[in-house]
Amino acid sequence: MCLRVLNNLNSDYPVTGRNMNWFRPIEANLFQFPQGLSRQGVSEKTAVKKDLAPSVIFHWKSKYASAVSMMGNDIQGYATTDGMNSEGLVVNVLYDTPATYGKPKHYLENGNISILRWPQYILDSFANVIQVVNYAKSNTLQLIKEKIPEGGKAKDLQWDKIHLAVSDSQGHSAVIEIKNGELHVYAGDENQIVTNEPAYPTQLDILKYWQYLWGQTTPAIATPVLTAPGGISATQSFERAAFYLSLSDKVQSPAEVLAQTRALMQNGAIPFAFNPSRAEQSTCTRWTNLGDHKAGLYYFLNPLNMIPVWLKLNADASHSARVKLITVNNVSGELNNHPELEGEVNHHLIDCEDPFKA
Numbered sequence: 028m029c030l031r032v033l034n035n036l037n038s039d040y041p042v043t044g045r046n047m048n049w050f051r052p053i054e055a056n057l058f059q060f061p062q063g064l065s066r067q068g069v070s071e072k073t074a075v076k077k078d079l080a081p082s083v084i085f086h087w088k089s090k091y092a093s094a095v096s097m098m099g100n101d102i103q104g105y106a107t108t109d110g111m112n113s114e115g116l117v118v119n120v121l122y123d124t125p126a127t128y129g130k131p132k133h134y135l136e137n138g139n140i141s142i143l144r145w146p147q148y149i150l151d152s153f154a155n156v157i158q159v160v161n162y163a164k165s166n167t168l169q170l171i172k173e174k175i176p177e178g179g180k181a182k183d184l185q186w187d188k189i190h191l192a193v194s195d196s197q198g199h200s201a202v203i204e205i206k207n208g209e210l211h212v213y214a215g216d217e218n219q220i221v222t223n224e225p226a227y228p229t230q231l232d233i234l235k236y237w238q239y240l241w242g243q244t245t246p247a248i249a250t251p252v253l254t255a256p257g258g259i260s261a262t263q264s265f266e267r268a269a270f271y272l273s274l275s276d277k278v279q280s281p282a283e284v285l286a287q288t289r290a291l292m293q294n295g296a297i298p299f300a301f302n303p304s305r306a307e308q309s310t311c312t313r314w315t316n317l318g319d320h321k322a323g324l325y326y327f328l329n330p331l332n333m334i335p336v337w338l339k340l341n342a343d344a345s346h347s348a349r350v351k352l353i354t355v356n357n358v359s360g361e362l363n364n365h366p367e368l369e370g371e372v373n374h375h376l377i378d379c380e381d382p383f384k385a
Contacts, residue, residue, distance in 0.1 A: 141171050
């Protein structure tokens with residue numbers, strides 16, 4: 028199950044990590060987007076399918092540049108799954124089984140947006156968590172569910188049911204869940220860890236239980252139990268990440284924070300080809316993102332490659348550009364993990380069309 032961890036133990040150097048877990052291979056791209064892009068909330072294909080007039084589709088212009096991980100390809104379309112903007116705001120999109128959406132509103136002028144594009148709107152429009160929270164509490168946009176574009180040979184695509192985690196360069200955090208089309212906001216710097224399920228209030232209740240057992244509450248338990256579950260369910264992943272983060276010391280340098288966060292994410296990852304139930308398809312960690320809020324570095328770690336890659340976020344970028352990091356053959360399903368890419372990949376970016384252009 029996907030996992031997000033905000034390491035804000037040292038609030039001067041926050042780093043956000045995210046494991047992207049999925050049951051089959053996914054095409055992955057790193058995009059660089061400039062500010063000033065005119066974008067629309069629904070593709071032309073989706074607009075026709077859902078009978079949405081142009082006037083009811085939400086339009087916006089990007090205020091900030093961003094570096095973004097996207098699933099999908101030119102055939103199936105794209106979905107923003109994770110990213111960081113030029114102000115240091117990080118958005119992490121995680122599957123959320125309990126999420127429920129309303130139906131498109133054919134009367135709502137400039138008001139309908141695909142759930143695949145909504146995270147990009149957040150990155151484009153807000154500089155920090157406080158701004159995102161204020162927006163979410165008064166949101167009037169209608170979020171429209173769509174199927175997740177995985178790319179490759181995938182046919183039976185899954186419906187995109189998500190919740191959103193945001194963090195910023197001050198170490199602030201919030202989680203936004205969607206129930207019957209309404210946004211429910213859980214803001215607080217202590218909301219460091221998020222996984223797929225259960226609903227976030229229940230995740231916080233589970234955390235209280237474990238914090239007590241680990242001796243992290245006042246009054247403290249006389250005999251702390253310093254263990255954590257080791258399985259791969261969403262709840263166990265949440266508990267294990269909380270265990271290691273809660274009992275870790277604050278480190279002092281940016282390099283140490285980055286290393287500490289990378290280790291936390293690796294500890295919560297599911298190994299490639301781990302398949303205890305001998306299922307036809309098994310879930311594993313397809314990649315890990317790390318967002319260094321202060322340095323403007325956005326990392327992508329493919330467990331099938333030995334060396335990570337990263338983008339240095341360019342606030343002055345003038346064109347949309349991308350580099351493909353994982354390719355899935357749409358006939359054979361064979362993977363190309365592009366092992367020739369390593370380190371900073373800004374010079375590998377190729378100018379491209381904005382997939383969300385108006």
